[in-house]
Amino acid sequence: MTYVRDPVRIRKILGSKKQFIMGDMAAAYGGLVAGVGFFGGYPITPASEVAEGMARMLPRAGGSFIQMEDEIASMAAIIGGAWSGAKTMTATSGPGFSLMMENYGYAIMTETPCVIVNVQRTGPSTGQPTQGAQGDMMQTRWGSHGDMMAIALCPSTVQECLDMTIECFNLSEKYRHPVVLLMDGEVGHLREKVIIPDEDEMELIERVEATIDKDKFIPFSESQTQPGSKVPDFPTFGSGYHPYVTGLTHNDMGFPATDKQPDHERLINRLITKITDDREALTDVEEIMMDDAEVVFVTYGASARPAESAVRMARAKGIKAGMLRLKLVWPFPEKVIYELSKKVNKIIVPEMSLGQMVHPIREFAAKDCEVTMAPKVGGVMHLPIELLKYLEEAVE
Amino acid sequence: MTYVRDPVRIRKILGSKKQFIMGDMAAAYGGLVAGVGFFGGYPITPASEVAEGMARMLPRAGGSFIQMEDEIASMAAIIGGAWSGAKTMTATSGPGFSLMMENYGYAIMTETPCVIVNVQRTGPSTGQPTQGAQGDMMQTRWGSHGDMMAIALCPSTVQECLDMTIECFNLSEKYRHPVVLLMDGEVGHLREKVIIPDEDEMELIERVEATIDKDKFIPFSESQTQPGSKVPDFPTFGSGYHPYVTGLTHNDMGFPATDKQPDHERLINRLITKITDDREALTDVEEIMMDDAEVVFVTYGASARPAESAVRMARAKGIKAGMLRLKLVWPFPEKVIYELSKKVNKIIVPEMSLGQMVHPIREFAAKDCEVTMAPKVGGVMHLPIELLKYLEEAVE
Amino acid sequence: MSEKEMPDMGVLREKYLRKGMLPTIFCNGCGHGSSLDYTFRAIEELELDMDKIVFASGIGCSSRIPGYINADGLHTTHGRSIAFATGVKAANPELDVIVFTGDGDATGIGGNHFIHAARRNIDITVILLNNFIYGMTGGQVAPTSPKGTIATTSPHGNLEGAFDISNLAQALGAAYVARWPVSYPYQPIKSIKEGIETKGFSLIELMSPCPTAYGRRNKLGNIQKLWEWYDDHTMLAEEYDKINDYGTEAEKAALEDKIKIGVFQHIKKVGFFEAYEEQIKNLMANDDKKWGGV
Amino acid sequence: MSEKEMPDMGVLREKYLRKGMLPTIFCNGCGHGSSLDYTFRAIEELELDMDKIVFASGIGCSSRIPGYINADGLHTTHGRSIAFATGVKAANPELDVIVFTGDGDATGIGGNHFIHAARRNIDITVILLNNFIYGMTGGQVAPTSPKGTIATTSPHGNLEGAFDISNLAQALGAAYVARWPVSYPYQPIKSIKEGIETKGFSLIELMSPCPTAYGRRNKLGNIQKLWEWYDDHTMLAEEYDKINDYGTEAEKAALEDKIKIGVFQHIKKVGFFEAYEEQIKNLMANDDKKWGGV
Amino acid sequence: MKHEIQVAGFGGQGVILSGFIIGKAACVFDDYNAVQSQSYGPEARGGAAKTAVIISDETIGYPRPTSIDLFVAMAQEAFNSYLPDCRDDTILIIDPDLVTQSDVGRPVYKIQAQKIAEELGNKIVTNIAMVGALTGVYDFGVSDEAVKKAVMDSVPKKFMDLNINAFERGLEAGKNARPE
Amino acid sequence: MKHEIQVAGFGGQGVILSGFIIGKAACVFDDYNAVQSQSYGPEARGGAAKTAVIISDETIGYPRPTSIDLFVAMAQEAFNSYLPDCRDDTILIIDPDLVTQSDVGRPVYKIQAQKIAEELGNKIVTNIAMVGALTGVYDFGVSDEAVKKAVMDSVPKKFMDLNINAFERGLEAGKNARPE
């Protein structure tokens, strides 16, 4: 039988409401709370603790954990598991994420809900395994071949690692799309206080299962029960709907249409617009001291923390600094950035990379607003004073 | 012994100077002419013909072809082969390219020259295997985890498939970087006339092998023999230099420096700037009717062909249309695009995707120049009249 | 239930085939279709509920089979079907999972998932259609291609050793292993039945003629000759082993030319998910005791 | 040349170790270092030219070994070392290629490359350090971990069957297969020598104690006890097989607890690249004839 | 000068090869430019096959046909499917044994290419006979001799005579054919 | 209120756990915010280990130490490496049996944590003794009781007494210690 979430048992497994845990572990908690029934993963620094947490807790909650033979298999298995009706999850870091790219695209193509936690470390290649980074941001959006769209969230605190994992599942179920929690190793291995939400303190979005008459069911088109939704109802394996799930271009019935241009166009447009139609509704940003800001950081993840410190330091010096933190990075909040760029003189983008999100930011910023990178590589966070200097220079 | 290129033999294997062949086969010819000593590949539509051509010809030229167990192994093997001193090559399409992402990053990190032909087909996922597309453009730039740079060329004709394969090898040797020939299935499976260049009709850039005293040799830093070059001399395996080649962050000596921020920064900056320093020198564009153009297509690959037809049709109607074709797409020709955008009113980007190169084009265009997508998906090229309509609308 | 008579093809078609997908894309004379027929008959004999079987596959001609079955189908990425299937089963162990795969899919690119599923004794049934070639992509050499095979990527003759897939599965301790040519209908049906019934990992390797990409190039003649090839080049395991142990030198030499067929392994082992469910039950019981019940 | 005396460690260090990389990153009591020592000695006895040997590896503690060798070293991606090595050898068959890999690296993520290289009979020597665990990442379960193993990802006890890697290589027809614990110095040295000398694919599986990630969690005691564990839990293949064939029930039952060690396979086979060179020679000669010489 | 020729039939009939020969004739044995493109069914497993050749003395931009001058159909399905892509005055050639229903209210050249091949002893050269026929029927600017050379250059040595015969018999039939 | 504490030593000494206990005490058994970060050597294979805890009554932005209030060194190498990160008035605690050269021209608290642990019968609780000691030496706003609870909450039941003893002996030693 497919896993049934037992909130009471899960709560007991997790223990006290207030805890002092790592970001990685918080993601495991979040998964458990969200109702993960199957976790398939492969160890890799600095993400292994997510799997280890799951290995310890999930079977006690009645779910299953399998350490697969590699990341390709992990991604495959969680997609398979999702089709059996479970919420499924994996966790990895750069090298493993690169290996997942083919099946990530398959999940997108087949509209399979699942969650991938990528605890980013310093790349390229094996790089610096124990050092955090933010170098897989663009990969999440563009890393698989062909046209695709991404949904990804970036936590800045350990509490957010937990909350956003739940949010990832919600978005994943809502859009039937693999959602990526783009943690960075800094946050993943940081310990902080987290408050475990009780049932009434959170909202869980559950999969819309197919309920329509089997003869009338159209598996790969707009929802037949949720008016206005481009997301088809989910015909769980074993429920008698007999969907044919394929990574080939398929028509509404799910049958291969590998030489049919209109079918492809229709399918891909739906796969993308089901998400981008909601771009603005999905936008999730935090604003710090933005009211009168003239020079602002646009940040995400761990970098937001020294950036916030730097903003406070700058304000103390009378600089009209502010910060916009992207909690959801994909689909890209084009409008927010555009509007921001109309309001401020300069946008500075501190990233633990040589510059990734700065590209869409620059693309969507109005041209009269200068957009600057503030890169920092090698597994070290920006120091607040380093970032302060960017602000100071900007107002010089 | 490492393969030694025998131009006379190769010329005889290839046969007559003027031939009517497919783009895929032309890439195989190009590889042979450039001096490939080892080809490792895995079949996939529409790229299999590259491997098949190599399987037929390469052993006759004294080189070796191995069909590896998958694309991960193919990429691994050609990197290994490169370290043994050979020019090496693989060919694949989207799904295989996605699988190569981890080792692609390894090749970048270890500065391994090699050439990957990606004959793009319609994705995401298995998509439409027999239909051409241009959906892996951004993946080539961003598909592996961590910071990286890409070098990639896009042929529009079968002759270019041959010539650009040679060019790929030249750039690959020059920069010690894996270079991608981003063909599309349309061009790959098109047959056209090609002229096979004789020895004196082309230039081959050969690897700069290490020659310095072994004790003084620094394997992963600036060249010790080419003044001004950031590309280190190559210590071929078997030549006694004993390099330690690792995907970990390494210092100049090649030793792991996995917790050293300065080493990482230094390395990654060199890996990227060794290419981007030459961004303008590398820029390779073709201009069609650009002198007085007001509305232009920025194109590449197969799309350039209907675009060119459309430009000619538009000119016949008195529309000041033009076309800029990117022959080298990565590193992105930022300056050319910026300058173009200063000159023209509108840039239209026809792509056999939902829009990929349009992003950097929009990022680097001046804001007063409108940049529009002209996407076409589902394995079908734009029709000239479809593109003409974009031009007509632009001047309305 | 073998007492009940097997319904005729008209009935089977109606019951098992997915309307609108037939005829198959397989070439004239391709053996892949027959394996599906045999599978239907095995399922019919076992009286299984088609709502509770998931058919998974990778990429290849063989992997197109689930598309023709009126049941849940998961047509995945090249080589990965067994890993997907593991997830399907993990999330709902009540489902039967049958994987259709090719020699290239399962043992070329997908070899790792194959050996790990066998090692773990994942409770799935793998029907592997071995045609000694990469059919779908037009005839490239496969890890199963015999030495000397002419293929588009071994135009001068294959130099690599070939996998004996059943032997590999046996060495890995798979619970059920059998190999038959598709030209024999009854044995495959029986093996598929036994495979489905066996707890743990079952492999049924069916040698399937590919006239287009294999037979033609390797001078195995027309469709008929290719189908007959298996009659002359296979030998029942018992007989094979007997000759191998006690035969004359000449008899032994003749074995070179023969492929062993039969049921090679059939053992009782606890399936992975059986063991897992047991572990979960114990953990929960422990917790309940600790907590005094949930 | 075994007449010549083995130089002492001072000389070996000077000759074989890469200056500036030592001491190793291995934990106190880790067996991985010893395998490198044995390799030096095998190379010393064979009088090989260190300029013509490439040491390749994947990712893992074991895969760090080439970093300590003063020779060409290729530290690749996790699981892929054998595929890289295949390319190294393909592009210059004159080089000897020795792969250092771990149980996870070679048979977890890298299982496919392992089986394909064995099948192809790629002429490389694989020294596989099996510690029954993923050491580098802190002790996750490996495909070699015995049932019941407590690891960070099998905290309730491992339910999966374990690979017998040597047995797998044997089934694949590898030219040379041997297994020893690193606590025995002489046999590994001899096997590494034989492996390097053997044409085609050689596997030397060395069981290497990992006190940090395996021993500790599985209550195998301190470093000493862990090293001694192999004395009690291994048995020479000949003896093992004899008991298996002719032993009493009790004796047979005791085998449960034993790991077979020894040289399991040592056969003469044409190496893949030997065959390839032959084919190339023939093709070229053919062309030359056709063209009347180049 | 620009000619667009489309040949369609079943997989296995050598449709692609026939297009290849025409294109090769034009650009290797004559001095034009030519492009040949092809369409596959879903996964190239039998089914329909179609090829288009464009011949021009200028550079060829868009490489797919936009205005077909000559359409050769070697199977009924192909004829039905692709006729709509043709202009009203596109020249049509069919093998009446393979395309039995070709009555579309306009003249059609009927060439029994398969029959010619069978008479020569091997159905396999049907496509070559058809290449001859279309060369005879339609002047695409390339000499008969160049096409013949392209045939000779594209077929196995062993079957050279058979192919030349097929080509010549087809050519003759083409020259003599009148639209019906 | 903000306190930055750094503890450093060798891998295997339980340095990370000691930081964890302090952080947990502050935010679970008291009501502050705390962050704990850690640095690894190359691949966490033994070698140096270092952890930093920041305790504050406000939200903690930048989570790494910028101005260390208390530095505890449990190995000579750690002491030498990380002393430069300290302010001039950073409070320093060392175990003199592990850090034999601590003469840096400023007062240092010397706590024989390892000796305490050995006296209690198991070197393994050295870190817990040190947690007690630093709690005794430095007031980071968290009650002794809260730290003790955090210890109890973080160690295996089996070794509860041993750990509590270690903590209390350390606490006492800390309270009595004077900088030398």
Place this chain on the structure above:
Amino acid sequence: MIEILDDWCKGCEICVKRCPVEALEISEIMNKKGVRVPRLKEDNKCHQCRLCELLCPDFAITVTKEEKEEEKECKLIIGGVCAD
């Protein structure tokens, strides 16, 4: 009785060649794809062993066990029986 679903038949002749009593032959009837489909011979010894049904790789043959006398008639049932 032997029914052939003509439009699914690809013409491999497996049925014809493997019928133990040589009861089948390739007929003059062509299906949509131009394939000549098999039929029972006018004079046949078909004993409804079902081997042809089992072996046909294209699900094109149905052997329905009916009385011998009905067989003649049944041969006329062609094509499209099950396709939709």
Place this chain on the structure above:
Amino acid sequence: MIEILDDWCKGCEICVKRCPVEALEISEIMNKKGVRVPRLKEDNKCHQCRLCELLCPDFAITVTKEEKEEEKECKLIIGGVCAD
């Protein structure tokens, strides 16, 4: 003579425990990492079998075959012999 490269020794005691004649012992000498390194016992039966050298996983032991009489002296050579 037994030379120990003290700074490479990690203290596993394999050499001590596996010496067939129990010739080695852990000494009071501490290396940089705080590890107590082994030494030949004052009174030892070392017959230079080299087992300790072979087994030491850290390349820390060198057994140089020299005359018995020189041994005593050699024991004094410690640390840093080969490291650079």
